[in-house]
Amino acid sequence: MLQQAKKEVNAIRNKSLKNIAGMLISFIALAILWLNYDFRSWTTHAGLTIFMTAIAASTFMLYRSHRLIAKKDFTTNPNQFLASLKDYQLSRFSLYNKIYWVYAIALSLGIILYFFEILSYFDLWAQAVIVLLTFGWILFCSTLVRRAVMKKEKERIALLIEKFERLENQFNEPL
Numbered sequence: 001m002l003q004q005a006k007k008e009v010n011a012i013r014n015k016s017l018k019n020i021a022g023m024l025i026s027f028i029a030l031a032i033l034w035l036n037y038d039f040r041s042w043t044t045h046a047g048l049t050i051f052m053t054a055i056a057a058s059t060f061m062l063y064r065s066h067r068l069i070a071k072k073d074f075t076t077n078p079n080q081f082l083a084s085l086k087d088y089q090l091s092r093f094s095l096y097n098k099i100y101w102v103y104a105i106a107l108s109l110g111i112i113l114y115f116f117e118i119l120s121y122f123d124l125w126a127q128a129v130i131v132l133l134t135f136g137w138i139l140f141c142s143t144l145v146r147r148a149v150m151k152k153e154k155e156r157i158a159l160l161i162e163k164f165e166r167l168e169n170q171f172n173e174p175l
Helices: 002-036 042-070 078-121 124-172
Strands: none
Touching: 002 042, 002 124, 042 078, 078 124
């Protein structure tokens, strides 16, 4: 059971690191875009600023959440790790429910401001398609994808907490 718990903890840690890496890559890609293109409108600069600020803030929150489980070794102190795992669960719940909407609104505002200049280069039909696809994607991610990810992660963490509580009970049972 300890081996299985270790495997699941490592999977959660790795997924967390992948999320952080993905956000950092997005931030760097936007920075490169911003530095290499001559945007003329202040709205484009404002949009990119909002976009990058939202990504940086979310990356920082993901990192803080990751640290809750990354620096603890569950083999040396299972009780302390269980407490940090419960903190991680609350942190992820907050991230997906409260902070996510701030992130989604900031990204939407950033996209709108960015689109003022960028969409002017396209025909009207292309502008409509780009706007519909962009906000359709945001809506899709904000509803179906977010719920599915939340459910899967919630179940995974709850199962891991349950395993650690059983391990804790086994260690605390009198011989």
